[in-house]
Amino acid sequence: MTGVAQLEPFDPAHPDLITDPYPMFARIRESDPFHRSKPGYWVVSRYDHVREVLMNRKDFGTGDFVENLKLFYGPDFDVMANSGYRWLSDVFIMQDPPQHTRIRSLVTGSLTAKRVRALEPRIREICQELTDAFLADGHADLITQFAYKLPVMVICELMGIDYETPEMAALIAAIPEAFVVFEARKLTEPELTTANRRIDQLERFFRAEFENRLAHPRDDLLTSLAQTGAAPDGLTMQEATTVAIALFGAGFETTANIIGNGLYRLHRHRDQWDRLVADPTGLAASANEEVLRYESSLVAAYRTALSDTTIAEHPVKAGERVLTLVGAANRDGRKFADPDRFDVARGAADHMSFGGGIHFCVGAELARIEGRIAFEHLARTLPAMRVDLHGAAWRANFLFRGLTRLEAHWG
Numbered sequence: 001m002t003g004v005a006q007l008e009p010f011d012p013a014h015p016d017l018i019t020d021p022y023p024m025f026a027r028i029r030e031s032d033p034f035h036r037s038k039p040g041y042w043v044v045s046r047y048d049h050v051r052e053v054l055m056n057r058k059d060f061g062t063g064d065f066v067e068n069l070k071l072f073y074g075p076d077f078d079v080m081a082n083s084g085y086r087w088l089s090d091v092f093i094m095q096d097p098p099q100h101t102r103i104r105s106l107v108t109g110s111l112t113a114k115r116v117r118a119l120e121p122r123i124r125e126i127c128q129e130l131t132d133a134f135l136a137d138g139h140a141d142l143i144t145q146f147a148y149k150l151p152v153m154v155i156c157e158l159m160g161i162d163y164e165t166p167e168m169a170a171l172i173a174a175i176p177e178a179f180v181v182f183e184a185r186k187l188t189e190p191e192l193t194t195a196n197r198r199i200d201q202l203e204r205f206f207r208a209e210f211e212n213r214l215a216h217p218r219d220d221l222l223t224s225l226a227q228t229g230a231a232p233d234g235l236t237m238q239e240a241t242t243v244a245i246a247l248f249g250a251g252f253e254t255t256a257n258i259i260g261n262g263l264y265r266l267h268r269h270r271d272q273w274d275r276l277v278a279d280p281t282g283l284a285a286s287a288n289e290e291v292l293r294y295e296s297s298l299v300a301a302y303r304t305a306l307s308d309t310t311i312a313e314h315p316v317k318a319g320e321r322v323l324t325l326v327g328a329a330n331r332d333g334r335k336f337a338d339p340d341r342f343d344v345a346r347g348a349a350d351h352m353s354f355g356g357g358i359h360f361c362v363g364a365e366l367a368r369i370e371g372r373i374a375f376e377h378l379a380r381t382l383p384a385m386r387v388d389l390h391g392a393a394w395r396a397n398f399l400f401r402g403l404t405r406l407e408a409h410w411g
């Protein structure tokens with residue numbers, strides 16, 4: 001294939017991936033579907049291939065966590081001496097069965113659909129409180145004043161954490177700096193030092209919360225997780241702390257970015273905002289799915305081959321790593337008609353943005369409810385808002401895609 005020779009090896013640190021990764025995703029998907037990246041792992045990008053890897057629990061998993069990291073840092077790197085990586089190795093997203101199955105079922109037993117759906121009226125109230133706070137100003141930064149605040153307040157409500165605690169600003173700031181350990185690349189020394197410090201800080205906070213819940217049980221998710229410890233295979237204090245940090249961070253980081261990315265897209269394709277404004281109740285759920293498909297806040301997932309295997313007949317050796325480019329799969333024309341058209345009425349919920357198989361996102365229901373209510377509320381409350389698309393600033397990370405600023409004005 002001539003295109004293969006011309007394609008530069010995929011580099012997750014490439015600056016083009018920050019502003020707009022989709023042209024590069026398309027080049028890889030169309031010209032080199034089994035691509036070798038610069039750090040040495042395979043990159044798959046077609047919908048069927050991404051799905052095949054994520055659904056195949058027999059041949060793909062986390063494998064050897066330490067060896068996976070040594071691929072980036074070299075053989076002498078002491079992975080577990082870093083609290084950031086020690087924490088990550090214990091998060092169930094990084095574990096294979098049977099440990100993954102055990103922890104995941106304890107989490108889903110506490111994070112029930114009933115508990116999540118019961119939050120809907122409160123989510124509507126929070127949306128109203130947030131827009132009431134800036135409506136009269138005639139302008140707002142939609143990222144800091146709405147997109148982040150909503151899911152942070154919701155996850156606090158669900159977990160039973162006091163949103164007004166003086167530590168809240170530091171906890172929120174700690175998440176993106178700690179979650180940098182998810183990026184499959186060698187971190188810079190300052191990045192890694194900060195991530196380690198942030199994980200230590202989050203662990204201290206959540207351990208104290210659990211001690212408090214064991215002494216004074218309440219009707220919240222933290223109490224429910226803490227109480228699993230009474231059963232023989234329940235969560236230990238360390239496991240519960242690890243899970244709590246993951247749920248707290250995943251609970252707002254990805255959802256905040258979906259709301260921000262959605263507002264950006266809806267205004268970049270202004271006719272789609274106008275359609276939503278004309279029918280907020282009817283179109284909000286479908287608009288949210290289209291944002292997830294078109295501009296997901298998590299663009300990739302990593303796996304390791306657990307045995308010699310194949311992806312669509314392409315051989316992969318045991319121990320080799322594979323990056324599944326979820327963002328590229330979501331725009332694959334073999335799956336979605338006219339895939340680069342942003343269409344709030346498309347109604348396609350079979351995108352790969354929540355992953356698939358045994359690691360399918362445990363927060364998908366919550367994220368869907370929050371996104372739907374947020375878009376419906378904003379279309380109803382601020383139908384005439386204008387968004388400064390040129391001033392929009394993207395975060396400097398590949399894996400978690402989102403904005404740091406999106407100014408809007410009205411009135």
Ligand code: HEM
Binds near residue numbers: 255363364
């Ligand atoms: C729009 C928002 C969200 C997106 C795009 C998203 C995306 C994903 C994806 C792609 C995975 C699978 C990763 C893999 O296979 O390696 C995943 C797993 C996970 N998500 Fe989400 N997520 C979102 C919201 C949430 C929320 C709100 C929570 C918590 C309340 C959450 C908690 C988790 C957890 C704990 C896992 C690991 C599940 C497992 O390993 O079994 N996510 N998410």
